[in-house]
Amino acid sequence: MTTEKMVLEGIRVLDLTRAWAGPLAVRLLADMGAQVIKIERPTGRGVAVVSGKQRTGGVYPGGEPGAHPWQREGIYNKFNRNRLSLAINLTAPQAVAVFKDLARVSDVVVDNFSARVMDNLGLGYKVLSAINPALIQLQMPAFGMTGPYRHYVTGGSISETFAGLSWLMGYPDRGPLASGARICDPIAGLMGCSAVLTALRHRRRSGHGQHIDLSHGEAITTFLGEAAVGYVMTGRLPERLGNRHPTYAPHNIYRCRGEDSWVTITVTTDEEWGALCQAIGQPELARDERFAEPPVRWQHQDELDSIIEAWTSQRDHHEVMHHLQRQGVIAAAVLDIKEMLEDPQLQARGFYVSVDQPGVGPLPYPGLPIKFSRGQRLRWDPCPDLGEHNRWALQDLLGYGEEEVQELELAGTIVSRPPGNLE
Amino acid sequence: MGLLSDLRVVEWGRLVSGPYCAKLLADLGADVIKVEPPAGDPCRLEPPFPGDVPHPERSGLFQYLNTSKRGITLDLETAAGRGLLHQLLAQADLLVENQPRRLARRLGLDEPQLRRRYPGLVVASVSPFGRTGPYRDFQGTDLTLWAAGGFSHLTPRFAADAAVAPLKVGGRQPEYLAGANAAAGALCALLARRALGRGQQVDVSEQESVASVLHGAVTKWSYQGQVASRVAQHMGAPNEAHLCKDGYMHLQCTEEHQWHRFVELMGTPEWSQLPVFATTHDRGENYDAFSLMVEDWSQRYTKQEILDQAAAARLPFAPLQTMAEVFQDPQVRYREAIVAVEHPEAGPVPMPGAPYKLSGEGAGSPWALRPAPRLGEHNLEVLERLGYSRADCVRLRQMGAI
Numbered sequence: 158m159t160t161e162k163m164v165l166e167g168i169r170v171l172d173l174t175r176a177w178a179g180p181l182a183v184r185l186l187a188d189m190g191a192q193v194i195k196i197e198r199p200t201g202r203g204v205a206v207v208s209g210k211q212r213t214g215g216v217y218p219g220g221e222p223g224a225h226p227w228q229r230e231g232i233y234n235k236f237n238r239n240r241l242s243l244a245i246n247l248t249a250p251q252a253v254a255v256f257k258d259l260a261r262v263s264d265v266v267v268d269n270f271s272a273r274v275m276d277n278l279g280l281g282y283k284v285l286s287a288i289n290p291a292l293i294q295l296q297m298p299a300f301g302m303t304g305p306y307r308h309y310v311t312g313g314s315i316s317e318t319f320a321g322l323s324w325l326m327g328y329p330d331r332g333p334l335a336s337g338a339r340i341c342d343p344i345a346g347l348m349g350c351s352a353v354l355t356a357l358r359h360r361r362r363s364g365h366g367q368h369i370d371l372s373h374g375e376a377i378t379t380f381l382g383e384a385a386v387g388y389v390m391t392g393r394l395p396e397r398l399g400n401r402h403p404t405y406a407p408h409n410i411y412r413c414r415g416e417d418s419w420v421t422i423t424v425t426t427d428e429e430w431g432a433l434c435q436a437i438g439q440p441e442l443a444r445d446e447r448f449a450e451p452p453v454r455w456q457h458q459d460e461l462d463s464i465i466e467a468w469t470s471q472r473d474h475h476e477v478m479h480h481l482q483r484q485g486v487i488a489a490a491v492l493d494i495k496e497m498l499e500d501p502q503l504q505a506r507g508f509y510v511s512v513d514q515p516g517v518g519p520l521p522y523p524g525l526p527i528k529f530s531r532g533q534r535l536r537w538d539p540c541p542d543l544g545e546h547n548r549w550a551l552q553d554l555l556g557y558g559e560e561e562v563q564e565l566e567l568a569g570t571i572v573s574r575p576p577g578n579l580e
Numbered sequence: 581m582g583l584l585s586d587l588r589v590v591e592w593g594r595l596v597s598g599p600y601c602a603k604l605l606a607d608l609g610a611d612v613i614k615v616e617p618p619a620g621d622p623c624r625l626e627p628p629f630p631g632d633v634p635h636p637e638r639s640g641l642f643q644y645l646n647t648s649k650r651g652i653t654l655d656l657e658t659a660a661g662r663g664l665l666h667q668l669l670a671q672a673d674l675l676v677e678n679q680p681r682r683l684a685r686r687l688g689l690d691e692p693q694l695r696r697r698y699p700g701l702v703v704a705s706v707s708p709f710g711r712t713g714p715y716r717d718f719q720g721t722d723l724t725l726w727a728a729g730g731f732s733h734l735t736p737r738f739a740a741d742a743a744v745a746p747l748k749v750g751g752r753q754p755e756y757l758a759g760a761n762a763a764a765g766a767l768c769a770l771l772a773r774r775a776l777g778r779g780q781q782v783d784v785s786e787q788e789s790v791a792s793v794l795h796g797a798v799t800k801w802s803y804q805g806q807v808a809s810r811v812a813q814h815m816g817a818p819n820e821a822h823l824c825k826d827g828y829m830h831l832q833c834t835e836e837h838q839w840h841r842f843v844e845l846m847g848t849p850e851w852s853q854l855p856v857f858a859t860t861h862d863r864g865e866n867y868d869a870f871s872l873m874v875e876d877w878s879q880r881y882t883k884q885e886i887l888d889q890a891a892a893a894r895l896p897f898a899p900l901q902t903m904a905e906v907f908q909d910p911q912v913r914y915r916e917a918i919v920a921v922e923h924p925e926a927g928p929v930p931m932p933g934a935p936y937k938l939s940g941e942g943a944g945s946p947w948a949l950r951p952a953p954r955l956g957e958h959n960l961e962v963l964e965r966l967g968y969s970r971a972d973c974v975r976l977r978q979m980g981a982i
Contacts, residue, residue, distance in 0.1 A: 161776070162772070162775050162776065164768045164769060164771070164772040164776075165768060165771070165772070166775070167775070177795065185764065189768050216796060216799045216800055216803050216804060217803060217804075218803045218804070219803075219804065220804055231796070231799030231800070231802070231803040231804075232795070232796055232799055234799075235798070235799050282940075286940070290941075293940075300911055301911075301915055301937070303914065303915060304910070304911045304914035304915050305910050305911060305914060306910070306911040307911075309891060309896075310894050310895070310896045311896050311898075315830065315832070315896055315898040318821075318830045318898040318899060318900045318901065319898055319899070319901055319906075319909065319911070320901070320906065321901050321902060321903050321905070321906040322749070322750055322751065323750075323821065323830065323900045324750075324828075324900045324901060324902050324903075325749075325750025325751060326735075326736070326747065326748075326749050326750045327736070327747070332821065332823065332828060333821055333828060333900055334735075334736035334737075334747060335735075335736055335737040335738065335820050335821065336731075336734075336735050336736070336737065336749045338731065338734055338793065338794050338795040338796075338797070339795065340749065340753060340793050342795075343757075343792070343793035344753075344757070344760075344793075347757070347760050347761065347764065348760065348935045348936055349936070350764050351604065351760060351763055351764045351767065351935075351936075352935075352936045352938070354764055354767035354768055354771065355583055355584065355608060355767060355938075356583075356938065356940070357767075357771055358583075358584065358587075358767055358770060358771055359583045359584070359942065359943075361771070362586060363941075363942045365940055365941040365942040366940050366941070367938055367939075367940030367941075367943060368938070368939045368940045369936055369937065369938055370936065370937040370938075370939065371935070371936040371937070372911075372915065372917070372936075374911070374912075374917075375912075375915065375917045375932070375934065375935060375936070376935045376936065378906065378912075378917060378918075378932040379932045379933075379934075379935040380751060380753055380756040380757075380760075381750075381751050381903075381932065382640075382641065382644035382645065382931060382932055383626075383627075383628060383640055383641040383644060383751070383752070384750070384751060384903050385644075385903055385906065385907075385918070385930070385931055385932055386628060386640035386641070386643060386644050386929055386930070386931050387627070387628030387640050387903075388903040388904060388907070389640075389907075389929065389930050389931075390628045390629060390630040390631075390638075390640045390926075390929075391628050391629075391630070391631070391632055394902050394903055394904060395750075395903065397750070399747060399748075400723055400745070400746075400747060400748050402723075403627055404627065408721075408723060409723075410723070410727070410732065410745050410746050410747075410748075412745075416742065417742035417809075417811075419727070419732075419733075419745065419746055420727075421723050421724040421726075421727040421732070422724075423721040423723050423724055425721065482715075482718045482719070485719075487719045487720060487721050487724055488724060489718075489720060489724035489725065489727045489728040490727065490728070491727040491732045491733050491746050492727065492728060492729075492730050492733060493730070493733045493807050493808075493809070494730055494733075494794070494797040494798060494800075494801045494807055494808055495801060495807055496730075497729075497730040497791060497797075497798075498798075498801070500728075501713070501714050501715075502709050502710070502713045502714055502715040502787065503787070503788070503791065505712065505713035505714055506710050506712055506713045506785065506788070508785075508788050508791060509798070517803070520802040520803065521798065521802055522798060522799075522802075523791060523792050523794070523798055524792075525792075526758075526761050526784065526785065526788040526789045526791070526792040527761050527762070527764065527765035527768075527782060527783075527784055528710065528711075528712075528781075528782070528783040528784070528785075529765065529768070529769060529780060529781075529782060529783075530691075530780040530781040530782075530783070531772075531776050531778070531780040532769075532772050532775075532776055532780070
């Protein structure tokens with residue numbers, strides 16, 4: 158174990174986020190070494206067990222919520238590792254005072270409530286920046302803090318559809334199709350993290366804090382630059398092309414040997430085309446006039462796809478990938494999650510990390526997709542139990558006396574297990 | 581004065597991931613010098629083009645990804661060209677690069693060689709599979725990286741069976757994701773430089789960038805032994821796009837109370853009494869009938885009509901907007917999410933502007949986007965700043981260095 162500091166060590170974050178985009182933004186900061194205090198609602202983590210009847214949708218070890226379901230839910234645990242937990246009912250007046258005390262000694266506050274919530278709690282930027290002018294506040298309601306849609310209720314898929322992404326996916330002759338896992342939340346989360354880092358760097362120079370207003374839809378639209386600019390430049394909407402490319406061919410997903418086994422192959426230059434013909438043992442194709450030039454090749458890609466699939470369908474998808482990559486052709490196997498965890502590249506780089514979650518045991522989770530050659534996190538702390546760090550936060554960090562803490566506990570303002578879950 | 585105006589960046593990038601990383605910094609005021617080979621970044625040949633006529637100064641993708649940068653051309657195959665790059669690196673805080681590792685090593689520009697020369701430099705490297713590991717020299721495109729990152733296997737959602745081919749998502753998200761990860765990593769490494777006492781490499785893999793956006797697949801496997809697949813029952817119906825009069829609406833009732841409000845809205849409250857539609861599970865199981873009945877209603881209305889009704893009933897329904905509709909969207913217009921950047925060759929190019937807004941003290945007007953550089957546009961300006969005279973510049977040009 159090295160004594161080297163992690164890259165974001167010394168930064169303290171108050172995390173009010175829920176669901177996906179917000180917790181991911183904060184997890185990135187936490188994984189990079191920031192100290193994160195999760196401000197949790199006493200009602201628990203959306204895994205309330207009401208009169209013995211479990212809520213649907215949670216992922217529990219062996220499908221069993223157990224006696225302490227709020228400790229055992231996989232998705233929550235995945236997004237909320239490397240944190241400390243303070244379970245506090247923010248609608249109680251004393252709680253707002255506690256939060257302000259925390260804001261005084263913190264660097265960053267993040268929420269993804271609806272646009273009105275923080276102001277209603279009396280914790281908007283005006284209030285918080287008066288308490289701590291160096292504070293950085295990131296707010297990320299789905300539609301942002303301003304504009305006619307700012308109060309719209311949203312679900313996970315919504316920003317994607319508004320931003321124009323959902324419309325792009327599918328085949329030319331059919332309606333749009335749904336992606337396998339939404340990507341609006343991770344994009345918003347990543348941009349939220351970036352925004353905080355930008356503000357931290359600016360603060361080091363200027364001493365000033367910052368207010369950040371992040372709309373998920375806008376973050377996604379910045380990932381669709383060519384589609385937006387293309388519409389303006391050509392006057393046409395981008396086509397839904399399935400797995401094909403507007404100019405390159407071949408460029409598709411091909412069936413391989415075995416059930417539900419596939420490989421992707423893309424040719425972007427004539428050199429790669431020649432290499433592909435060699436690699437599949439049909440060098441004469443490189444001289445075939447149907448496939449000679451990129452535009453002609455593109456026109457004949459149905460024929461081309463049949464030829465390629467006749468070759469791939471006899472082979473294992475890993476074998477095809479390695480054979481083609483060695484010959485200078487861009488190819489990759491379509492991996493399912495089991496294959497991902499066994500993937501030699503991801504293993505060599507240690508992408509999946511083991512986290513020993515109390516009540517669950519050590520299991521693999523995705524790590525940080527950014528490798529630092531110095532200051533990389535070496536130990537991964539589990540998602541804390543609800544309210545596990547109440548006393549640390551109030552007494553050690555804020556210096557509250559025993560009486561004050563007991564008063565908050567008695568009033569139910571801070572809790573260490575969800576009310577209504579006492580068996 | 582931008583938020584990052586004291587940050588000096590050299591970009592040795594091509595296509596999407598590296599340039600997007602540097603753009604995120606440049607648009608916030610960082611001084612980014614983009615180094616292109618004499619033939620230009622291959623991105624200049626990528627569509628879209630105005631009127632579909634290819635022109636190296638008019639690629640929409642290049643215009644978008646290279647805003648607010650200064651551009652110089654250097655022939656790094658020549659010693660003089662490399663010498664100029666080294667002079668730029670000596671003054672830089674950050675190098676952003678997404679070049680093939682073998683090329684960088686051959687030119688003496690890979691991380692270990694740069695590290696010896698510039699201990700304080702942060703090097704942000706983006707590559708398809710990362711700079712280490714057995715696949716470090718494998719190449720990738722957005723299609724292959726969706727597959728290698730585990731996303732294609734899950735798409736399209738609700739496929740009828742495994743004979744339905746996996747499908748990529750629209751756009752070039754693996755490259756954008758990796759670029760944004762690299763920008764976050766670079767900012768973090770720059771912040772940490774003082775505490776750590778030196779620069780470092782930030783190594784971002786596009787495969788890992790995709791793998792890190794999967795939602796529940798890893799935990800479903802590790803917690804419950806289930807392999808997530810695109811072949812799945814219609815979970816939580818309605819929770820996908822349904823046809824309406826003028827396009828598609830995403831209808832979503834993940835909560836039971838939303839379903840009850842939805843059947844009220846459709847004027848068919850009796851549906852909530854039908855055993856075949858009683859729970860999200862039942863609706864998924866009887867999805868074909870369910871979908872037909874819902875579309876019998878939805879096709880009578882336009883997207884806007886359904887959106888208005890849904891907003892009143894507090895239901896999270898949303899239109900699948902085309903890019904044309906995104907430009908007209910009242911929220912987008914109100915927040916000025918699309919900005920026009922005036923380019924001398926391509927004219928005013930409207931494009932997505934700020935991914936987030938900053939409004940604290942000293943933020944000024946962040947995200948003041950300037951047009952992408954023409955090929956070699958800032959050669960003289962940058963060389964003069966390095967102390968070269970006009971005559972030197974002519975000599976360098978004759979030597980083929982610029």
